[in-house]
Amino acid sequence: xxxxxxxxxxxxxxxxxxxxxxxxxxxxxxxxxxxxxxxxxxxxxxxxxxxxxxxxxxxxxxxxxxxxxxxxxxxxxxxxxxxxxxxxxxxxxxxxxxxxxxxxxxxxxxxxxxxxxxxxxxxxxxx
Numbered sequence: 001x002x003x004x005x006x007x008x009x010x011x012x013x014x015x016x017x018x019x020x021x022x023x024x025x026x027x028x029x030x031x032x033x034x035x036x037x038x039x040x041x042x043x044x045x046x047x048x049x050x051x052x053x054x055x056x057x058x059x060x061x062x063x064x065x066x067x068x069x070x071x072x073x074x075x076x077x078x079x080x081x082x083x084x085x086x087x088x089x090x091x092x093x094x095x096x097x098x099x100x101x102x103x104x105x106x107x108x109x110x111x112x113x114x115x116x117x118x119x120x121x122x123x124x125x126x127x
Contacts, residue, residue, distance in 0.1 A: 010100060014097065017093035017097055023086040024086035024087050024090045026086075034055065037055055038053030041054050046067065051067045051068065053067070054066065103127070107120055
């Protein structure tokens with residue numbers, strides 16, 4: 001039963017890591033694209049407010065107007081959307097896989113008895 005549980009956890013961990021990695025790379029590509037396509041603000045009032053660049057875009061029938069401030073504006077909205085969970089979840093799922101595959105399965109994946117006779121605890125400590 002334990003072997004099946006480890007196999008299912010391994011599969012689930014790999015899929016979570018794969019999907020969140022794609023989300024992280026996708027959001028990174030989006031912001032690189034966004035920064036490379038910003039134009040100078042058209043409204044002088046926006047420049048006075050600290051806007052360094054803006055872009056108009058369309059997607060799915062909706063229009064978006066994104067503005068990039070040089071520094072944080074004096075007042076921020078109550079809801080601020082962070083693009084951090086893609087990276088955090090990729091890192092956390094990667095650490096989960098490291099612990100599950102290499103530390104929990106140290107006898108199989110981490111220790112080569114023909115090279116050194118290590119206990120699993122010693123091998124994990126060295127790793």
